[in-house]
Amino acid sequence: MGKEIPTSDGVLLNTWEELQPLTLAAFRDETLLGRFTKTPVYPIGPLTRPLSGSRSELFDWLDKQPSESVIFVSFGSGGSLSYKQMTELAWGLELSQHRFIWVVRPPTKTAADDTFFTAGTASGDDDPSTYLPDGFLTRTKNKGLLVPIWAPQVEVLSHPSVGGFLSHCGWNSTLESVANGVPMIVWPLYSEQKMNSTLLAEELGVAVRPKELPSKKVVGREEIEKMVRQIIEDKEGKNATRARVKELKYSAEKALSKGGSSYNALSRLAQQITDLHATTESEALRAT
Template sequence: MEITTKPHAAILSSPGMGHIIPVIQLGKRLVDYHGFHVTIFIVASNESSDQSQLLQLHAYKNSLEMVEFPAIDIANLVEPNANVVTRLVVVMREAVPALRSAISAMKCPPSVLIVDLFGTEALCLAEEFKISKYVYVATNARFLSFSLHVPTLHELIKGEFADQKEPLKIPGCKPVRLEDVVGSILDRSSQQYYEYLRICKQLRLGDGILLNTWQDLEAQALASIQNVQVYPIGPLVRPVKPDGLKGEMLCWLDKQSTESVLYVSFGSGGTMSVKQITELAFGLEQSQQRFIWVLRKPVENNADASFFSAGKEHDDDPPSKYLPDGFLTRTKESGFIVPNWAPQIDILSHRSVGGFMTHCGWNSVMESIVNGVPMIAWPLYAEQMMNATLLTEELGVAVRSEVLPTKAVVGRVEIEKMVRMIMEDKQGKGIRERVRELQCGARKALSEGGSSSNALSQLAKYCSTYTSYGK
């Protein structure tokens, strides 16, 4: 006999807002459009903005609940200088027992388990509880295609990937340049290499893979993915809040001309050296363009080192400590400095914002495209280099520096040139037209009958059937 219980999805998210945000939006869409009850499990981190997001979730709807596992101490499980990929994977591995206990204690067990990229080791729980299972890769199809091919590359390439003289060939996609590949595969002697390799193998263990992209944006890359069911369900981004911008920032933006402000932000884990901050400051000043700059405390080590310490770097030092002498005075009318964090989606949606200097995290990319804002690509870590290449060379919605910001300091002259190119040059107008085309495509994909809407409906229908009849 058919059971009419409301379908219930359990979603496991890695710590960090870059992972949590797309999971939250997926959960909301399953609730709003497909009648699911959704439980989101998050491993706590030190990011202060996480807590704010969690509080907002609790007030969302009765059908969407949050379970936060305590922060996990992995100091004895990884090297002190372990990179973010290794640390995320180990954290998620250690969270599997807590997830097992949480699901066992549910009065209404889930019919589907969805894990993010770093939670693939939890897929075994779906077998235990006899429920369907999916992986949510909250980035693009090009990265997924590359990741699915990594196990093959591991067998074909006997030496280090970094020693290869030619780009890495991916069936059905453009070859991936070595400078664009994720750092996780560049050193076979490292733990992160084998952790990432394991993830790439486990991606195929689910009943399918969800992607935060849409069909028309990456038709070629999606077509290249074989022997796995892919659901392009994006772009899933945070909605604009009516009261998201307040006070001095809103007043300042309201006074600016349409599309005259460059928004500068490098994500919750994006940091740079004092020297690079100095060059960026002079480049912005010399461009004579108006800007909002989210300024984080500088570091001298690698960019991803701040991921797990985000939220701890807040201190009493004023922004002037990290900026050139007199910069704040000289840019008092044209610039707006925001320490540490800003309501990004609300800024990008403001009529005055006409450009976005971004670290190319996929959430930020999607938010920029959805709001029709062209980009200056400033990739820092993870798959961001690959994203930057996609944006500049394939989609044509961004410009980038000649040298990677992770390889050398980008000088003020080049920064000024990029800013002017996006904000006022003829080339920038063409890029703006292209991003507006993608903006329309994104809306169409998510609308009723659109490709992404249909893809999620297909998934939801299968999971509902699973609930009603069993697999």
């Protein structure tokens, strides 16, 4: 795919100028990535899934929670944690004493399994009480909500009660979180997620992350507790991570509005297509 990029008329990227200015500048610089792309790059994002307008008991629960008080935990559709990691995550959420919504999937295989995660493979036992710590469901019933397998992520992230997102850092999830102004705890599992987590935590400053990759080591409950508190708690309005993601939320809205960077990029693409079509027609007429 990379080798074929120079043969294209342009590249559409689901991002926007203010989110990744360094990367986009590199694509346009003939001494950097521009040496290889050799074609216009159009950042036209953020393009995210629209709200469905559906309601459920999940949102009845969210409506009762204080503003930006809930941490949303979801690892996408392709990742499952080990039994050991799920145990530590459960304890970390409980010890933080903060509200949470956790999209739960069964862990990989058995309690003795040492794999930190796997893509799309789980034990098959859908009863959370069989793989979460004893008493966890009872102790957290007033603080947390477990959602089996899947949740309407865009709707959850757009709810005013949600104040943080513990995520695997897939690009769709990343854009949905930033576009809704929700800071993140990044938990990359595989593929480009590690690169995304570095961008979010180090370059953009909208996330915190474990000291070591979750794909290489079980993240302990104390560290999980600390990260949740760091994201949710705002001591005297000095939460720089939250302030930064709010800035990017507004820049995303501006980018898509008339006259914004993504709006203008798509307009340039439309003009390029129009000009190309006109040139093709003119050449065809001359040929006849």
